[in-house]
Amino acid sequence: MTVDAPARFSPLADWQEAFGRLPAGFQVRELPFLTQLTLRVSADSPAAKAVESVLGIRLPSASRAELSEEVKALWLGPDEWLLVAPADTGAELVGRLRSAIGEEFATVTDVSAQRTVLSLRGGLTREILARGCALDLDPRVAPVGACYTTLLAQTGITLVVRAEAAASVWLLVRSSFAPYAAAWLVDAATEYGGGAG
Incomplete structure (x- = not known):
């Protein structure tokens, strides 16, 4: 079924x-229906570097957004970003990010709805x-x-x-x-x- x-x-x-x-x-x-993921991570931490490696961009600083790639990164707070990606890419992107972060401290949550x-x-x-x-x-x-x-x-x-x-x-x-x-x-x-x- x-x-x-x-x-x-x-x-x-x-x-x-x-x-x-x-x-x-x-x-x-x-x-x-754009994919929207909340990322909580300390800037310049190993976890942040792992996220940047996956996204191919640097996480933006205060009151800035990184708009150059398919995944847009929007600064929301000192340790919080919103990642905006094409529709129906959330599960795959979450998986890649969590795999890259590994045991480092960070959270990735799908908030698309x-x-x-x-x-x-x-x-x-x-x-x-x-x-x-x-x-x-x-x-x-x-x-x-x-x-x-x-x-x-x-x-x-x-x-x-x-x-x-x-x-x-x-x-x-x-x-x-x-x-x-x-x-x-x-x-x-x-x-x-x-x-x-």
Whole structure:
């Protein structure tokens, strides 16, 4: 007897039509089901070096993200990173990381179901985010690769700057708060010609 894998549902599956009506200078797209692993390890420890060897990147320092490879590493705290990888790669990546870490002290936990990722693009992105986020996203302060845990309209998010002048960012938001964040983004865009109308 074979057991089918449980059905997966995107928390923002019903928002694609609303996202399609946003103004030309602001595009929102959900990147559902990405693999997300929480890594807890002391920086510069043998375990951290083993992880870096597997990933082919250096774990980023405070408020930074490493975006150059297939697996993105986002700094969350002094000994905590979020590793973001393509969908359905979690089990294989966890296995490789745990094997490399061996008996050293570190933890790798699959938290893929906790959050979804919103990809925001366009010249209005920084201006719209400024309406609900206290961060200064000026390129001199928040260059490409900046990574912050903050609030957007009272919703906890991790914000990753992916292009100059914050014209492309990722917002990682808890799945249960994703519809609220989506509604806020659509509403904030209405004065620029987009929104639910």
